[in-house]
Structures are given as C-alpha cells and as structure tokens.
Amino acid sequence: MTRVVTLKIDDIDATGREDETVLEVALEHGIQIPRLCALEGLTPVGACRLCLVEIEGTGRLLPACTTRVAEGMVVKTNSERLRKYRRMTIEMLFAEGNHVCSVCVVNGRCELQDLAVRLGVDHIRIPYLYPKRAVDASHERFALDPNRCVLCTRCVRVCGEIEGAHTWDLMSRGIDSAVITDLHTPWGESDTCTTCGKCVQVCPTGALFEKGMAVGEMTKRASFLATLAASREDGR
C-alpha cells in the first residue's frame, strides 16, 4: 500500500502519496512551479530544469518534476536563487535558438514566451548563437521549425507513449541535439507518422505547428492528454 507522507512546501503543510513527485504535490496544493518539459499525462524526464527546487539537507537543486516526495521534506520553490537560475535558463534557451516571437505562429500563446514574461526576463545577457536550422515543411499538414525547439521532448514522449507510433526521437548531443522524425528523414516521408497531430498540440512553442497558419494564429490544445491518459489507466 502506498503511504501518505507529510512535508512542507513554501511553508505550507502538504500531504501526498509517497509515489508522487514534488511537482504533483505542489500543484495539488495550488503552488505553481515554472516548467516546460513536464506535462500531465506524460512520463517526466527532467529535461528543461526550470522546475528546480531547493530541498533542505540537499546541497543540489533538484527538478520538482522527477523528485519523489518524502516524509518530513522541506521544499522551497520560489527563492531568489531559484528565480535567478530560472531566468538564466530561459535566457539560454532564447540565445541557443532563433526565437523571433513577432513572426511566430504562437506569438501571444507560447509557453516559453509566457515564462519569460512571468519570470521578468527583459534582456538576454549572453550572446545569441544564431544557429542555421532548416524548417521541415515536407509533411502535408504540419511543419517543424527547429529554430523554436527547446528540446523538451514532449513530442517524442506523446508520440511514443500515447500514440504508440514513436516517430519522433532525439539526435546528437549538446548543442547539436535535435528532434528528428524516423531515422532523420523528412517528416513527409515518414512511414510511422499517423498524422494524429498530438505532437503539434503538446509542443510548448511554435516549433511544431499546423501549416497555413499566419502569425499569432495558432492555439495549442494539450488538455486532451490528461483525459486520454486517465481513461487508459482505467482500462476503458
């Protein structure tokens, strides 16, 4: 039987099941933690590091989305130190890609943009890398603009875990990392893609989008995921 544990998150007395993560328990108690890669319904991977929290007794910062709660834990989710690191992370994401919000299909409805605003990122203090990355618009309905990709891998996970197609994957390491379809062949030539569009809906930025959309016209709907995941668990 799973035990119930009690802990403190930002001075609030919280309870949760021992198999839950800090993020899940925090959300259950109305505490929001910034995040880009975690999404209800998908396995957490701790890729973006925006949800880092301070846990008393641990020197390191730990991602709330992959850290399990424990009895007596004391968690801080919003210290000045954390805010500083989060701003820095966002700045690095902007500097690493080519994020031109003003001409982006999700301008005004982008999770990265929202976070930047919420965390008070008004300047990028590190030099932009301006990588040269080609758009893949070979799919008949969707397109991938890797310039806007933050490597959250939501697309990879939703495609593998929910749709079961496993079209998306990660390629290379470090600065060269990229999401690819099949064995790095054009999306439009993919044998495995079912054109379900789940990857497009869960993508937090404008990296994956529906073709034919002009600037600011695309709204992502990721809410289907929680319902879908829940009904599968129920065996329905």
Add this chain to the structure above:
Amino acid sequence: MAQRIVIDPVTRIEGHAKITIQLDDAGEVADAHFHVTQVRGFEKFVEGRPFHEMPSLMARICGICPVSHLVASAKACDELLAVEIPETATKLRQILNLAQMIQSHALSFFYLSSPDLLLGMDEVPEKRSLFGVAEADPVLARDGVRLRQIGQTIIELLGGKRIHPGWVVPGGVNAPLSEDARDAMLAMIPEGLDIARRTLEWYRTVLPYFEDEIATFANVKTLFMGLTNAENTLEFYDGPVRIINGTGEVIADQLSADHYTEFLQEAVEPWSFLKTPFYRPMGYPDGVYRVGPLARLNIVGRCGTPRADEYLGLFREQDTQSSFHYHTARLIEIMYGLEKVGMLLREPDILSKRTRAVAEPNRSWGVGISEAPRGTLLHHYEIDDNGLITRANLIIATGNNNYAMDRGVYEVAKRYVRGGSLNDGMLNRVESIIRAFDPCLSCSTHAVGQMPMQVELLTPNGEVVEVLKR
C-alpha cells in the same frame, strides 16, 4: 582649392542617408550625390521561411509604412495560393492601405516638411521643426497631429494595433469588420476632410513664395510610373501598371506586375546601396522614372472622388514635372484617401463575415503590387514544393525615385550652394529636396536611422576644414 561638403545624416527624413557636394577650385558645385548608406538584407534572410510568415515578417521592414508591406506581401501570397480572395477582404485591405497613406502623408507633410513651408527655408534650425510650427501656427500643427491620428486609428480599428497588425493574411484578412468599428471610422471622416480642405487652402497661399524652389527642385524630365484602373482614376491596391513620359504621353500601359522583369531593371551606382530601377526598353538612365504622389496624379485622368477632383486643378495648373509638387499631390491624395475610405465603408457587404480564402499553395511564384504612400511597391516570392521561400525580390517605392533624388540634390546644390559663404539655409534646401520625395530609406535599404545633422567641409584628400553642427 577643391572641397567636398558632406551632409550626414540628412535630417527630417525616414531612415539614414548622406549627401556629398563636391566643390571645384572656384568654390562652385562640381557634382553632388545622394548616398543611402545602409543594408539590411531582408531578401536574404527570409529564404527558407514558410510563406505564411511573409506578410508579418516583411512588415518589419518599416515602422512607418508596415501596412504597405503587409498588403503587397499578402497579395504576393494570394498569388501563391492561386485563389481569388473574398471581395470584402479586398475592400478591407484597401481601407487599411488608404489609412496608411493618410497617416504617412500627414507625417511627411506636417511633421517633416511644414517647418520649411511655413517658416521658410532660412529659418534657424532650432525653430525648424513641428514645435516651431506649433508656436507659429498652432492650428496647422494640431491639424497635422489629428490627421495622422485619424489614419492610425483606422489602422488600429481594423488590424487591432497601429504598428504591425497581424490581421492581413494570405487569402484575405483574419477577422471581419464590426459594426462599431465601422461607425467609429465613419465618424472621423468629416473632421479629416475639413482638415484636408483647410490645409489645401493654406497651402495655396504659400505656394507663390516657393517659385524659385519649384523651378529647381528636381525639375528633371523623367518618366512616371504608377497603378491605374479601368475608370482611369487613382488606384492604390491593384491594377495594371502605366508609364508616361515627361510630356504626359502614355508610353506603356496595361503592364502586368507578373511580368515586371520584362519592363523593369535595376541599376547599381557606386555611391549608394540603394538600387535604381528603370524602364527596361529605354535603358539607363533614359528609362528612369519617378513614382509616388506626383507620379500618380500625373498618370491618372482624375482622382475619382469629388473633393479631391476639385483640387486636382490646383495641381494641374502647376509645373507638374517639379518634384516640389510632391507636396501638392500629397495633400490632394489625403483628401482622396479620406473620401474613398468613407465610400468603401458604406459598401453594403463591408461587414460580411466571409473575409478569407483558405487554400494550400498552388503556384510556385507570386508577385504582389500595390501603391505605398511613396509609390509603387512590389514583392515577388518563389517557394518550393513545401511552401518554403526559395527567393524573394522587392522593389521598394523609395528605390524607384533614387535617380531623381540624386539628380535633384545636384540641381539644388548647383543653384543654392556657394563654397565661399556656406550657410545653413543653403544646406537645408538641399535636404528639403529629399524631403519632398518623402523617402523611406529604412524601407528601401531596410535600415533604421537617427538624425542629428553634421556638415563637414573636406579637402579632396579628406582633410576636414570646417564642421557645421546643428
């Protein structure tokens, strides 16, 4: 000793430019040039982008006339879709384009040029601004501000914001017009018309003071180019291209923008980053032409709206070759724009909910042409099978006037500048010829500029002998 005068940057224009005047040993003007000194590279960096992004991307060329680029770009994209867009969408885009013309013309006339016209070319530089105008003639200044506001407000009511609205999309516009917005726009028209009339009547009285400038200001014979329509009236949104010569004869008509490369070619001169287009069959420089308000009023039979046509006579009785009359034509076009916006807003289908055609790309290239405030504007895109841009070419309104501006600078410098007694009024005249064209250099080279002015007198080997600062 031979000297060179450099005016850098040129003030009260949109963008960044430089003028150099070469004096000979006797202190007379030997030559003069208009240099556009910056490059921005839009045509290059749009390569590889999805074409649906183009209207918004290209609008970023300019913060003053983003709407002009939106319209020309969206029209090029319509061609890529190979669809006919809903009629209401066309009318709404026309209104947007005219509102843009009204606000831009108001900016040019009232903010940038009225100081010269009201206070005179020789007024001290500290006074020669809109603030000086506000002191000397508060009504004129207030009229200018209000007129610009009317244009901007129409843009905002249509597109959701004043600068860079995302409302114009390939295939039409992405939201229909509401009744409230229409009524709000209609309510502003009468006031705008009053301002236009008041300004034209005032302008009529100051014209005689500028006889000398009118005679010298780029009074070069060039061709004129602009869009026309079946009624032979002013056309800002679509229609075939017409070219006339300096004596008013039509030398080419019904030219389709799709085949622009057959009749237009671009020359490159060493002194400027701004390319100079010319009418291909006549070669360079015989085939150079002017565009914009002066050209448009020269090529049409009449304006096509009653009040503007009333004032067309004021223009026609002038020497319509003189670039000074860009100002005259600009005021008449403001009147036309306000009247035409009113007419379009009263069309029965203007509130129709059908404003967008949805399609996949059906053609590999498209050319969009329209009249921007400063003249004919052309966007040409080519795409691959997936709808990504492979090539873009833009012919920008201001670029069309490059040659005339350059020669205008020379004519004015020759007439007014004397090496021995260099003074500010002389140099202001040289700048004001450029202002008459209302160039948007940010657009034409795609650069932004800040403009305090500095004039340097240089010896032939570049030594600075005198600096004149404003």
